[in-house]
Amino acid sequence: MKKDLGWLGGGILFCIAALMLMPTPQSDPDATVIENVLLFDGTRFLEDRQVLIQGGLVTQVAGAVRAPAGARRVDGSGKTLIPGLIDAHTHSWGDALSDALRFGVTTQIDMFTALQYLDQARPARESLEATERSDLFSAGTLVTAAGGHGTQFGIAIPTFENAEEADAFVEARLAEGSDFIKLVIEDGSAYGRGLPTLDAARVHAVIKAAHARDVLAVVHVSTLAGAHLAVEAGADGLVHIFHDKVVDDALIKAIGDRDFFVIPTLAIIAGFGGTDAHPISRDDERLSPAQIASLERRFPMENKGALTRALESVRKLHEAGIPILAGTDAPNPGTAYGASMHAELELLTRAGLDTAEVLAAATALPAEHFPLGKRGRIAEGMRADLLLIDGDPRKDLTATASIVELYKNGHRIEPSNPGSGEAATALAAGSISDFEQEGVEASRGFGWQPTTDEIAGGTSTVAFEKAGEGGNGFVRIDAEVKAGFAFPWSGVIYFPGAAPMAPVDASGIGAVRFRARGDAGRYRLMFFIDGQMMPITETFDIEETWREISISLDALSSRERLTGMAWVAGPGVGEVRFDLDDVALEPAR
Amino acid sequence: MSEIRMPSMTRISLTDTRLEILSLIRQPGYSLPSLLFPVMFYVFFGLVFNMGRGVHMPTYLLASYGTFGVIAPALFSFGVGVAVERAQGWLRLRQASPAPPLAYVISKTGVSLAFAAAVALLLMTLGALFGDVRLERLRWFWTFGVLVFGTIPFCALGLWIGMNVKGNAAPAVVNLLYLPMSLLSGLWIPIQFFPELMQKLAWALPPFHLAQLAFGAVGMPVQAPAWVSVSYLSVMTLVFGVASMRSFYREDA
Numbered sequence: 001m002k003k004d005l006g007w008l009g010g011g012i013l014f015c016i017a018a019l020m021l022m023p024t025p026q027s028d029p030d031a032t033v034i035e036n037v038l039l040f041d042g043t044r045f046l047e048d049r050q051v052l053i054q055g056g057l058v059t060q061v062a063g064a065v066r067a068p069a070g071a072r073r074v075d076g077s078g079k080t081l082i083p084g085l086i087d088a089h090t091h092s093w094g095d096a097l098s099d100a101l102r103f104g105v106t107t108q109i110d111m112f113t114a115l116q117y118l119d120q121a122r123p124a125r126e127s128l129e130a131t132e133r134s135d136l137f138s139a140g141t142l143v144t145a146a147g148g149h150g151t152q153f154g155i156a157i158p159t160f161e162n163a164e165e166a167d168a169f170v171e172a173r174l175a176e177g178s179d180f181i182k183l184v185i186e187d188g189s190a191y192g193r194g195l196p197t198l199d200a201a202r203v204h205a206v207i208k209a210a211h212a213r214d215v216l217a218v219v220h221v222s223t224l225a226g227a228h229l230a231v232e233a234g235a236d237g238l239v240h241i242f243h244d245k246v247v248d249d250a251l252i253k254a255i256g257d258r259d260f261f262v263i264p265t266l267a268i269i270a271g272f273g274g275t276d277a278h279p280i281s282r283d284d285e286r287l288s289p290a291q292i293a294s295l296e297r298r299f300p301m302e303n304k305g306a307l308t309r310a311l312e313s314v315r316k317l318h319e320a321g322i323p324i325l326a327g328t329d330a331p332n333p334g335t336a337y338g339a340s341m342h343a344e345l346e347l348l349t350r351a352g353l354d355t356a357e358v359l360a361a362a363t364a365l366p367a368e369h370f371p372l373g374k375r376g377r378i379a380e381g382m383r384a385d386l387l388l389i390d391g392d393p394r395k396d397l398t399a400t401a402s403i404v405e406l407y408k409n410g411h412r413i414e415p416s417n418p419g420s421g422e423a424a425t426a427l428a429a430g431s432i433s434d435f436e437q438e439g440v441e442a443s444r445g446f447g448w449q450p451t452t453d454e455i456a457g458g459t460s461t462v463a464f465e466k467a468g469e470g471g472n473g474f475v476r477i478d479a480e481v482k483a484g485f486a487f488p489w490s491g492v493i494y495f496p497g498a499a500p501m502a503p504v505d506a507s508g509i510g511a512v513r514f515r516a517r518g519d520a521g522r523y524r525l526m527f528f529i530d531g532q533m534m535p536i537t538e539t540f541d542i543e544e545t546w547r548e549i550s551i552s553l554d555a556l557s558s559r560e561r562l563t564g565m566a567w568v569a570g571p572g573v574g575e576v577r578f579d580l581d582d583v584a585l586e587p588a589r
Numbered sequence: 590m591s592e593i594r595m596p597s598m599t600r601i602s603l604t605d606t607r608l609e610i611l612s613l614i615r616q617p618g619y620s621l622p623s624l625l626f627p628v629m630f631y632v633f634f635g636l637v638f639n640m641g642r643g644v645h646m647p648t649y650l651l652a653s654y655g656t657f658g659v660i661a662p663a664l665f666s667f668g669v670g671v672a673v674e675r676a677q678g679w680l681r682l683r684q685a686s687p688a689p690p691l692a693y694v695i696s697k698t699g700v701s702l703a704f705a706a707a708v709a710l711l712l713m714t715l716g717a718l719f720g721d722v723r724l725e726r727l728r729w730f731w732t733f734g735v736l737v738f739g740t741i742p743f744c745a746l747g748l749w750i751g752m753n754v755k756g757n758a759a760p761a762v763v764n765l766l767y768l769p770m771s772l773l774s775g776l777w778i779p780i781q782f783f784p785e786l787m788q789k790l791a792w793a794l795p796p797f798h799l800a801q802l803a804f805g806a807v808g809m810p811v812q813a814p815a816w817v818s819v820s821y822l823s824v825m826t827l828v829f830g831v832a833s834m835r836s837f838y839r840e841d842a
Contacts, residue, residue: 004603007610011703018710019730025723048810064809066645069725 037076042364042377056128056410084385089327097133103338140178166205271334288418384410458485491568510588518578530561605696627658647720662704663743671751672759
């Protein structure tokens with residue numbers, strides 16, 4: 001009996017000891033496993049997957065992953081996991097990257113922005129730290145003709161005249177930090193106006209120079225003829241679909257089997273026809289006032305057939321097997337960072353792409369074509385920029401905007417909604433400055449500051465001072481407007497908020513009234529709106545004698561986020577002097 | 590041993606088990622193949638030719654070949670063993686002896702459990718060393734428990750076969766049952782690769798349910814809820830246990 005028990009006990013002890021020696025998974029409390037989830041991996045849908053996120057990366061994708069001990073487990077049943085969206089056409093500045101992330105856009109491919117912004121925003125894309133901002137890739141400064149499309153935004157744009165300079169020009173862009181080269185072929189004909197544009201020789205030379213340096217050359221076009229030139233010159237892609245005509249067979253034939261893609265930016269083209277293409281409700285809490293303002297802005301021109309032609313072209317290009325990439329052209333009128341991406345996806349389905357193709361256009365395809373490194377797909381070793389969305393986008397594509405969990409660099413991010421607790425204070429009617437005190441004082445707000453095109457790369461200068469005595473005080477502005485920037489200006493700016501460019505709600509204000517005199521001529525009053533790069537400009541005339549002038553705020557599409565008002569000379573070049581007095585706000589009627 | 594002790598069921602069973610195990614060790618012709626067969630399978634398909642995409646194959650196959658490995662000793666030692674011993678008259682001798690008949694069954698079950706434990710530990714060790722199998726501590730014990738105690742329903746099935754099949758026919762019958770049943774239950778090839786109808790058919794087979802419990806234990810997704818598999822295997826134990834008892838007493842008569 002003792003012998004038997006010895007055997008039994010020994011056997012059991014041996015088993016326990018052996019089992020205690022078996023290896024266990026390493027513990028990683030920062031790891032996350034998303035289970036039972038419908039996966040869109042960037043190319044196709046896979047049912048009932050598990051995805052393991054560790055150290056900022058996707059480390060396993062399987063029917064059953066081997067998760068480390070302590071991993072956070074997320075039940076993905078009824079939900080879909082897709083790669084973070086990539087907006088392949090933006091103009092990023094200001095709050096672009098955080099505005100976009102709230103809507104699941106984890107990477108923006110910028111098609112032209114200010115270099116200062118690029119320098120500051122771009123390095124973060126190398127990091128795997130937690131962030132509320134999307135990653136940025138950028139063309140940097142675009143390549144256009146002097147005075148051509150792209151020079152109207154208040155940023156100094158270098159240009160060149162002869163094809164022989166293309167090499168040095170491209171070299172300079174890459175030295176500035178451009179990830180690829182963007183050219184503009186835009187004669188304005190699709191918009192019924194004439195614009196200077198790059199000639200064929202320069203287009204060819206720039207593309208050749210880019211390819212010699214192993215970077216992409218992509219082209220802005222708005223006409224079929226422009227597209228033909230781009231393809232002929234060897235461009236890698238179009239960053240808009242042309243909309244003057246439907247694509248012809250010759251273009252498809254010319255593209256042939258080349259690596260070539262089209263970023264149609266249907267969201268912006270829809271705006272030409274006044275079509276509202278926003279599955280995102282204006283009540284969506286993720287929209288900032290600037291994003292709402294951006295969505296509500298409209299292009300001055302209307303071109304009703306543009307979207308129909310554009311959709312037809314995209315359909316034909318897609319059928320011919322040419323990769324279609326999703327991009328919005330935000331924040332141009334009618335679009336907003338992030339939000340319009342969901343509109344673009346919907347528009348692409350109208351051009352005949354199925355759900356997997358639409359999602360690939362916003363994930364794997366741009367990542368592959370630009371290329372964007374380990375982005376755009378959900379697979380082992382890819383960056384964990386992921387969206388867990390509610391429902392199945394194959395049944396309802398608007399599911400892409402119902403983001404349950406958002407992962408950026410492997411960190412679960414819950415972006416704070418804009419406007420929560422930071423609604424702009426209301427701007428009251430009444431006097432701002434009568435200039436009767438010492439110095440250039442305002443009775444409220446941050447007050448008066450000089451403003452010139454220097455902030456956009458210009459060279460204009462300004463000086464201003466309190467002038468006049470005893471009840472007759474005013475401010476005197478000596479402005480020197482110098483050439484060097486496309487739209488030079490020089491003058492003074494009033495900041496109504498507590499800090500420079502802090503927005504105030506001016507919806508109770510109907511007009512700005514002031515008295516002015518000075519060198520006779522046309523001057524401008526520029527209204528700066530939060531989130532809009534271009535100020536809204538009204539003009540007024542000054543004569544040698546004091547005159548009272550009233551300027552309505554009716555031209556401001558959104559008065560809720562006024563950040564500044566600037567009285568400036570320009571764009572005419574030269575030295576001028578003008579005086580301002582008794583600046584006041586009139587209530588809206 | 591001066592004092593005279595009453596025969597105890599526990600004592601007899603234990604001694605019987607130990608002696609059975611000893612006899613197995615001394616006749617490696619039987620024990621080695623059933624030990625090495627699943628191990629060889631596991632090493633080949635789980636560790637050397639790791640073709641798995643999506644799931645971690647060494648972990649997956651630890652469960653499926655583990656199941657394959659532990660049901661063999663149960664089916665063979667009972668099915669073939671009992672039938673042969675019955676043919677040799679050993680069973681009749683046991684029936685005539687004062688040792689309770691249940692001790693015979695218990696000792697044979699004990700052998701199967703010991704065998705299953707050996708197979709399970711062998712596969713686990715290989716998986717851990719060469720297949721990078723990593724399980725939480727509780728899962729190692731749970732998997733071991735499922736594999737070892739999961740043999741009991743198959744002991745019942747084997748006993749029933751042994752009681753009802755002629756000695757020389759038994760190896761053929763057991764093999765005809767064991768191999769196709771293992772294949773159709775998805776122990777060799779994941780059941781997901783089968784046509785729809787065969788996948789449904791698998792739900793009727795006992796190894797499928799034991800494998801489902803084993804998959805659950807190693808943390809792999811399962812198709813059948815655990816309560817379904819546990820119920821299936823419990824009912825199976827009961828049905829074949831009672832049927833075997835009746836055969837035993839019929840033999841007696």
